[in-house]
Amino acid sequence: MPVAVVGLNSVSAAVSPLSELGSALHAVGDPGHHGADLPPMSAALRRRVRRWAFTTRAIRATPFVTVWGSDDGFAAQLDQLRALPPRRLATQLIRPISPPGDTAAALRYAQARGLGDQVAALVERPGPAVTEFLEFLAESWDAWFATRWLAVRPVLAARARRFAHDLAALGPAAALAALDPSITVAGAGVSIAKVANRRHDVSRRGLVVVPSTLIRPHLYVADVPGRPLVLIHPVDAGPPVLPTRDLLRRLAALANPGRLEVARAIATEPRTAGEVADLWHVDPTLVNRHLRALAAAGLARATRRGRFVQYELDASAVDALGGDLLGLLLR
Known part of the structure; x- marks a missing residue:
């Protein structure tokens, strides 16, 4: 039941502060299997983190898995989100709850998860709801994560450069397999050990790998229609995985x-x-x-x-x- 990725003719690496912030917020919500050493957080911010936790859990909202410019800092990424029409960004935020564009399913499943009012606001009153989310991102960064980013950004950049070197020297499949033991070369592509049975042909859309200091034990594959496939991987290879x-x-x-x-x-x-x-x-x-x-x-x-x-x-x-x-x- 692996995830197969083929058509590896456009593979690159990127470092994303917003993606790493998403991994940090995920780790806060699931500390049991992450054990991340994260900065202390105020009680008020922790409440806001719980309110928006659904955007960074098992399936991440689109902003956290978007491919940004290679030199974009957090402020530039946030400005790009602010420039989006509120309804479009609201639709991206409910990606973890329902299939794209299915607002009826989003409202139904949100009720089951205790998120009815919040998701209803994103669907019916996207302007204020999106503004609240953007304010939450800014506060999370300024009051909590910015200092950590200064320390980890050089580590992530070095890992991205190493992947680029492997890509040129070994080719895309072998370079991807060097990221983590759960990735193996399979024919003209790679196989990723996950509880899934999917095949992604990225020959037209491309594949972007994003290193993270906080994603372990996960190896996250983000499949957003119309966008490059994104693979968020631990900056250091994890332990061997039983096939x-x-x-x-x-x-x-x-x-x-x-x-x-x-x-x-x-x-x-x-x-x-x-x-x-x-x-x-x-x-x-x-x-x-x-x-x-x-x-x-x-x-x-x-x-x-x-x-x-x-x-x-x-x-x-x-x-x-x-x-x-x-x-x-x-x-």
């Missing part, structure tokens, strides 16, 4: 009750199929099939001793399974 097919194979192996019982039999000491069959009163052919399936899934180790083959559960692989699953879900 989706391997994770599904391990989960399926343990989902079988009989196989789970066989796994218990080899959890504390190595045993042969015959030994497990005799001690647990199970058909030896079935036990052998279960043991081979566990070994094929990477959950058991097989050791030959003369004419016998002993199997032992790989406790570290089983112990890591929850983390592997969570890592894929958060990726």
Whole structure:
């Protein structure tokens, strides 16, 4: 279930203060899996962050995933947002809640999420609602994030330059694969390990990679119609990711009750199929099939001793399974 990206004839890197601010606001809303070291925030600003949190959660509002000019600072980006017609910007802000242009769905789903009044204001009275959002962005930057940006901008710029170097030296697919272990070369494009099954042909729209010091553990793919595909990636490569097919194979192996019982039999000491069959009163052919399936899934180790083959559960692989699953879900 990977995300495939093909047509890599226009790939570039960009550094975006507004994108990094979006990652910071996301981290504030989901501190459990980010653990980011962020500046302290006033109680009043924290309330405003909660009010607009829906724009930076699982799906980000368009302004946070927009491709800006390479030298645009936050003030220039904010001015570009201010120049947009209020209704157009309001539509961009409800992207995380509903399909583009479906205001009826936006109002319906907003009610389910406790955002009815706020989204209704964006739909029905976009001028004041958009003004409030722009004021929130300005306050978040001036009172909270600007100092951090001064420290991280050189780091992001250096990572963007390194990607540009890899792009010229290795080609687009290999340069993208060097960003993170969850990205691998696949044919003429790349495959990204995510819980999704999508294919993006970027031959006409282009692909822009945006480094972030705060996006981990996510690897964010932003698909906004009519715009370049945006990939926001951790500035430092994350840990290796278990391929989706391997994770599904391990989960399926343990989902079988009989196989789970066989796994218990080899959890504390190595045993042969015959030994497990005799001690647990199970058909030896079935036990052998279960043991081979566990070994094929990477959950058991097989050791030959003369004419016998002993199997032992790989406790570290089983112990890591929850983390592997969570890592894929958060990726």
